[in-house]
Amino acid sequence: MKNMTPDDIPGEYQEHMFNYHDGTQRKVLFTNIETQLPEGRLIVSRTDLNGLITDVNPSFIEMSAYHKDELIGQPHYILRHPEMPSAAFNDLWSTVKQRSKWHGYVKNLRKDGGFYWVYATVIANIRNGAITGFTSVRRRASRTKIDESETLYQTL
Amino acid sequence: MTYNFTVSPDFNPGHISGWFIFNTWLQRAINEEIHLELYNSAHEQRKAIADDQVELIYANPYDATALVRDKGFIPVAQAGNKTDEAIIAVNQESPILNIEQLSGGTRISSTDDPDVRMMCMIMLEPAGLNKSNTITTQRDAYILIAKDLLKNDADIGFFLEETYSELSEMTRKQLRPIVRSQIHVIHHLLLVGPQLAHKKDKIQSSLLSMADDSKGAGVLKSLDFERWVAVEQEEAEFMIDLMDTLAE
Incomplete structure (x- = not known):
């Protein structure tokens, strides 16, 4: 996956180098600019068994600030924000691989370095008894829950 | 054999005759006897489903989940111009302008329509x-929700968007939507049960060509449908997965 580039970032930013679980690396740039998910919207995506994005809805595209063709086939961690603890994602994957539903508050990174908070739910897609992929639905979170999550994530 | 057909009770009452006309058209199209039974509530309809008294159904997304996963129903088609969206509305004179102004103790008026309740609770x-x-x-009907708002017996009301838009103009003028869902991928489905599964292809092909002849087009108009669109198993499974993620 390509490093983020300053050309896409408005104003000042910080840098972070991710070392992902699959052995790849990526430099991300992030700002303090928040975008709120509008009321009534749901962000929907699907991934394959390896966490590669296979489908996104228009709200996903709009909130991520990427074009659809920049998203399809990419790892879902393209949205991972440096301030999200890896423990949260470890819990997510171990939960859904056991065919249970995972819920959590997630700070996502946009292409322009900004962020948006969501309440995410992820489930395994089970067809003929086998897991074939994963569906994620994200919705607007309450500010109280976001504040609680920020405090908690700083301790993980 | 006579097969039983039913329609999710959240349909617009103005389309009752349309569903009977559709049933007559469908019987001729597939050369089978079909009895249309319209239930007054989701509860009554679910009992009929549990008792295996339904072989063909135009189901809301919530019931479609159980029908496909637990009862072996097969998706056939959806209305091409309709997705299920929900509206939360207030009395026009309410000081509430958006969701985040609401607080604990908010009085809600709602039908027992499970997908609308779910979408609105999420909002x-x-x-x-x-x-x-x-x-x-x-409440048993959306018009009663409007009345609750008009009488200030509720702070907010949950509506299926389509039903809200079909309230009288005078009623709508006294109400104000504060949020509308924009989900786009949740919709009612026409499903066939295992006993009618052998007719799935015939039903589907008949529905897909329905808009092409004047009689079929007239029937569609009576339901306020533009056309039927085929739904394959994986598309329905995707919607069901989505419903699963949203369910508590």
């Missing part, structure tokens, strides 16, 4: 509202 989450800190009155 209340940003205000920190849920079942435990709201008071819900259940």
Whole structure:
């Protein structure tokens, strides 16, 4: 996956180098600019068994600030924000691989370095008894829950 | 054999005759006897489904989940111009302008339509509202929800968007939507049960060509449908997965 580039970032930013679980690396740039998910919207995506994005809805595209063709086939961690603890994602994957539903508050990174908070739910897609992929639905979170999550994530 | 057909009780009452006309058209199209039974509530309809008294159904997304996963129903088609969206509305004179102005103790008026309730409860989450800190009155029809709002017997009302838009103009002028869902991928489905599964292809092909002849087009108009669109198993499974993620 390509490093983020300053050309896409408005104003000042910080840098972070991710070392992902699959052995790849990526430099991300992030700002303090928040975008709120509008009321009534749901962000929907699907991934394959390896966490590669296979489908996104228009709200996903709009909130991520990427074009659809920049998203399809990419790892879902393209949205991972440096301030999200890896423990949260470890819990997510171990939960859904056991065919249970995972819920959590997630700070996502946009292409322009900004962020948006969501309440995410992820489930395994089970067809003929086998897991074939994963569906994620994200919705607007309450500010109280976001504040609680920020405090908690700083301790993980 | 006579097969039983039913329609999710959240349909617009103005389309009752349309569904009977559709049933007559369908019987001729597939050369089978079909009895249309319209239930007054989701509860009554679910009992009929549990008792295996339904072989063909135009189901809301919530019931479609159980029908496909637990009862072996097969998706056939959806209305091409309709997705299920929900509206939360207030009395026009209410000081509430958006969801986040709502607080604990909010009085809700709602039908027992499960997908609308689910979508609207999700839209209340940003205000920190849920079942435990709201008071819900259940009504049998959307017009009664409008009345609750007009009489200030409820702070907010849950509506299927299509039904809200079909309230009288005078009623709508006295109400104000504060949020509308924009989900786009949840919709009613026409499903066939295992006993009618051998006719799935015939039903589907008949529906897909329905708009091409004047009689079929007239029937579609009576339902306010533009056309039927085929739904394959994986598309329905995707919607069901989505419903699963949203269910509590």
